Amino acid sequence: MAQATAAASAQRAAEDREKVTEARDQLATAIVDAARDGMRQVDIVRVTGYTRERVRQILRAHGVAPDS
Secondary structure (H helix, E strand, O other), rough: OHHHHHHHHHHHHHHHHHHHHHHHHHHHHHHHHHHHHOHHHHHHHHOOOOOHHHHHHHHHHHHOOOOO
């Protein structure tokens, strides 16, 4: 019984990790879209709660130039 419970918990944890990864990817896409639409990075930081550096990293990874 305990083995089955542990296996089920491990499966749920794997599924949850996948959901988190998908949510982060969706947020990164939204950040890139917002920046390309002219939203300032400081405003993206305020809305997302990410640090300015993290927003810059996401944008650089998607080929978006930093704010001047």
